[in-house]
Amino acid sequence: VSHVPGLESRSEAPPLLGPLLSPFPFPAGSCPRQMLRSHHRFPITNSAGAPPKAAGKMNILAPVRRDRVLAELPQCLRKEAALHVRKDFHPRVTCACQEHRTGTVGRFKISKVIVVGDLSVGKTCLINRFCKDTFDKNYKATIGVDFEMERFEVLGVPFSLQLWDTAGQERFKCIASTYYRGAQAIIIVFNLNDVASLEHTKQWLADALKENDPSSVLLFLVGSKKDLSTPAQYVLMEKDALKVAQEIKTVQRLPNPGALCHPDFPRA
Numbered sequence: 163v164s165h166v167p168g169l170e171s172r173s174e175a176p177p178l179l180g181p182l183l184s185p186f187p188f189p190a191g192s193c194p195r196q197m198l199r200s201h202h203r204f205p206i207t208n209s210a211g212a213p214p215k216a217a218g219k220m221n222i223l224a225p226v227r228r229d230r231v232l233a234e235l236p237q238c239l240r241k242e243a244a245l246h247v248r249k250d251f252h253p254r255v256t257c258a259c260q261e262h263r264t265g266t267v268g269r270f271k272i273s274k275v276i277v278v279g280d281l282s283v284g285k286t287c288l289i290n291r292f293c294k295d296t297f298d299k300n301y302k303a304t305i306g307v308d309f310e311m312e313r314f315e316v317l318g319v320p321f322s323l324q325l326w327d328t329a330g331q332e333r334f335k336c337i338a339s340t341y342y343r344g345a346q347a348i349i350i351v352f353n354l355n356d357v358a359s360l361e362h363t364k365q366w367l368a369d370a371l372k373e374n375d376p377s378s379v380l381l382f383l384v385g386s387k388k389d390l391s392t393p394a395q396y397v398l399m400e401k402d403a404l405k406v407a408q409e410i411k412t413v414q415r416l417p418n419p420g421a422l423c424h425p426d427f428p429r430a
């Protein structure tokens with residue numbers, strides 16, 4: 163993980179990045195807003211946030227921060243909301259639904275998120291805001307990939323979110339793409355002031371989907387640098403972005419997601 167020192171500077175830090183435009187967003191309230199920096203790998207804490215007595219080496223880790231402890235899920239994510247747990251559901255479907263998709267290391271559940279998009283659209287800043295609540299106005303290009311791990315406790319179960327920050331520069335693409343595989347979510351970032359970066363999101367997504375299961379991966383289209391656009395520009399860009407989001411949603415259901423970049427692909 164490394165950065166090359168500054169190409170750009172701005173005098174003031176912007177507010178949080180632009181809107182989340184996703185065909186499949188987390189349900190309202192289920193995605194924690196603020197996250198804690200974590201280079202710690204596999205935490206052990208109890209629901210009160212305190213490390214258990216017999217955690218061995220790992221109890222030197224800081225406890226999971228309170229706002230990362232989810233003691234209750236929104237109704238739509240609770241077990242009772244799932245149809246397959248009802249008595250009269252077909253047993254084969256019920257069985258298939260009970261398979262756990264997340265990976266585990268020991269008893270820790272892990273989800274992988276990859277963040278892709280053009281050079282300098284703000285991927286690193288987005289992750290840093292999310293993980294450390296910081297903003298750096300100086301541009302340092304990501305070389306290859308960068309990595310953050312965020313710790314949660316969901317219904318008493320320790321949970322780690324891996325955030326993979328990939329380089330937008332063409333020359334690092336082949337390195338970065340080797341880390342695409344096995345993602346549970348793909349965040350495609352574009353600059354709200356650069357229509358080309360929105361257009362390129364389709365190519366980024368198509369590449370990321372080659373390494374992942376398009377039918378199950380969660381997709382998020384995120385516009386950055388809202389603070390630099392005028393309200394009029396923003397409205398226009400939002401319209402275009404919604405079209406792309408709709409297109410992504412349609413293409414995700416196709417057997418060949420490469421069609422996303424095909425010039426003849428019909429717009430939804």
Ligand SMILES: Nc1nc2c(ncn2[C@@H]2O[C@H](COP(=O)(O)OP(=O)(O)OP(=O)(O)O)[C@@H](O)[C@H]2O)c(=O)[nH]1
Nearest residue numbers: 176282283284285286287298299301304329330387
């Ligand atoms: N004004 C403003 N500047 C931003 C915002 N997000 C990022 N930037 C600036 O844009 C530049 C690029 O940000 P990065 O987060 O490094 O971009 P990146 O997409 O990770 O770039 P690569 O690593 O090259 O792929 C930096 O100078 C940031 O300070 C934002 O929301 N508003």
